[in-house]
Amino acid sequence: MSSGGDDESSSSPRISSQVKVLLVRAVLIAAAGGVTGGLGIIYFKHVLGADAVTLGLLTSVSSLSILVSMLFSGWLCDRYGRKRAFVAGTALACVPPLLFFLASDWVVLFPAYVVSAVGSSLITPSYQYIIRVSTRRSNRSTSIAAVNMASNIVAMAVPPVAALVLMKLGGVPAVRYSFLASFLLISAAALYVAKRLKVPEYTENGDSKPSLLEPLRDLVRVYRISRERRLHYWLLFVATGPFVGTVVGPFWSLYAYEVCGTPGELMGLLPTAQALTYALLLMPVSRLSDRVGRKRIYLSLRPFLWLSFATLLVAGTAKSEYSYLAPHVAWALYGVFATSSASMAASLMEAFPKEYVSRWTSLRNAIYYVVAIPVGYLGGVLWSMDPRLPFAVALASDLARTLLLLKVPETYIAHEKARAKPPRHIVVYELPGAGLSAVVRLLRDRLGFHVVEEADEEGLREVMRRREPSVISGEAGLRVAREDGALVVLLVAPRYERAKRVMRERGEPLFVAYKELEEEDRKVSKAVKRYFKADLEHLPPFDVAINMQRIPPDVAERIIEVAYIGSRRRRRRPRRR
Structure with a gap:
């Protein structure tokens, strides 16, 4: 199979044609969800007669249906093809809205929820695989974000118009x-x-006769792989998820409508508030995730979920004439939190070999829905006692389970590209007083290189373009140290040793030379932080540091050999402290 899923040969941010197909589908599905104007659950309760406990029970039935089908759906996707499963799941998603349209009471909701659950169990693992093989690691989070953002633009525009x-x-x-x-x-x-x-x-080979127990064996195999890869913290995090998502799942809109008093005409603006913040922030956050890593993103945005729950709890407790607006703030805060979803999805997909992605998804969902079965009903019971209770439980649960995210591994490891061409120039810079002038003079005399000590930006670019090699030293060297055509050398020594050298050269008292070096070191450190975001003031002890990305091992061995033999010829060998 030629997947290209993790090929890093290109870092183009453009999304693939298959991701564009997923994007069009997402737009249509988002429009389908938005035409109810955010009033679907309210219709189930106030028109079809489903009370809070019934809505919670529907969530439990849906969780049970997804669990049973998910045990086999990942295996079926991997065995018979992800596209077939994805199309079949999308086709099954057509059935529930048709049943809702035909329903005369809440009893019809049960088969509709079951069919929806089966369709979802086919869509989720196949979608994870399709994203994995249709994107590169370098732009995967951004591609997921593009699909999500397109659907959220629709979710932002359709519901308020539909509600009105x-x-x-x-x-x-x-x-x-x-x-x-x-x-x-x-x-x-x-x-x-x-x-x-x-x-x-x-x-897998479709000629062999499948065993009914094979899907279960596969999930056990995937669990063992997750233990080997230290991913069991993800499974614990997923297992506690129903206490955050399922327990409040059916009640978001009801809370706004019944507890906060949001009028029906404004209910459509709730998804718009969420989609607006989501759409504005999703692409920047996802691009940042592709640079700084997934884990940092989804950890830093978690507090916005807590603020969303807290806003609803405060509005439901300390009611005022403006309480009807609180859900819009809560939905907007949730939208900010939801921008981390692309980073988390990318992290989960990258954690497993691509041939196991569907079954890895099925294992996580199986664990989630085992817990979700009783939690859905629990949410209905809690609502019947006090509508604030489900949201209080969700807030407390997520505060606790976020600690598990600190243990999960980071899957995006940034790496520098290897140098494309051999160095032409030599760049040398130093901690003040480390002997730069002497070294540059020796290089000039022995190699015959032109020395560049000062130059403006245009002058340095001209030097780097020359075919003749040069020695570029001092701050000029700092400014071109990242360029591809130079061998970079840093000269260091303990400040005391450098101060003694300056004392001999200038004839100054030692304490004066030491004080001058302190000030010059601060200037060099500021320059290094400005150009490289690095810290020269707190280096570990070393005598020779060699960048093995740029220096071949045989050359490194010769450098160490020469340094060792040369240092043994001296009575004293200064050591960097």
């Missing part, structure tokens, strides 16, 4: 007709994906 139209057409009962529109949009997405998506497949 539905309230004009008859209020919450008119939501029924929006489900028909949702059915048509998801059907279009399924047909589009079936026609346009092309995925390089890694499938």
Whole structure:
């Protein structure tokens, strides 16, 4: 299979054609979800008659259905093809909105939730694989973000318009007709994906007769791999997820509508508030993730989820005439937190070999939904006691489980590209008084190189373009040390030794030379921090430091040999402290 999933030969930020197919699908699915105007759950409760406990029970039934199907869905995806599973799951997603449109009471919600769960269990692992093989590691987080951002732009525009139209057409009962529109949009997405998506497949030999226990054996095998890769903290984090997501899952909109008093006309602005902050921040955050690492991003944005829960709890406790606006703030804060989703998704995908990605996803989801089955019902019970309780439990749970994220490994390891061409020039800079002048003079005399000690930016660029080699020293050397065509040398010595050298050269008292070097060291350190963001003032002890990315091992051996023999000829050997 030719996947190209982790090929680093190109760092182009452009997304692939297959990611564009996923983007179009995401837009259609987002439109399908937005046409209800954020009033779907309210329709289930106020029109179809589903109370809070029933809504919690529906969440539990959905979790059970996903669990049963997910045990086999990852294995089926890996065995028979991810595109087939992805198209089948999208097609099954058409059924629930059609059932909602036809429903006359809440009983029909149960089969609709079951079908939705089965479709989701097919979509999730196959989607993870498709993203893995359709993107490069260098732009994976950005590609995921592009798909998410496109869907959120739609989620930002459609719900408020839909809510206003539905309230004009008859209020919450008119939501029924929006489900028909949702059915048509998801059907279009399924047909589009079936026609346009092309995925390089890694499938097992289909000639052998499958065993019913094989999927379970595969999940056990994946669990063992996760232990070897120190990913069991991810599994613990996932296992506690239902106490944050599932326990409040059906109640976000209800809390805004019933507890905070948000009017129906403004309910459509809730997803818009979330989508707006999400769309504005997602691409910058994801590009940052592709530079600084995934873990730093999803840890630093976690507090915005806590602020979202806290805002709702405060609005539901200390009610005022402005409480109806608090959900919009909470949704916006959640949107900021959600921008870390691309980083977390990329980290989870990169943690496993690509042929196991679907089953790794299935294992995580299986663990999640085992816990989610009772937690969904628990959420309904807590709501019936006090609508604030599910959100209080979610806040406390996420504060505790975030500690597990500190233990998970970082999967994005930044690396510098190897030098493309051999060095032409020599760059030498020093800690003041380390002997730069003497070394440069020796290089000039023995190699016959032209010496450059001072030059402006244009002059340095001209020097670097010359075919004739040069020795570039001092601050001029600092400014070109990152260029590709130079061998870079740093001269160091303990400040005391340098002060003695300066004392001999200038005829100054030792304490005066030492004080002058302190001031000059600070200037050099500031320059190094400005050019390289590095610290020259706190180096570990060394006599010779060799960059093995740029110096071949045989040359490094000769350098060490010459340094060793030369140092033994001296009575004293200064050592960097």
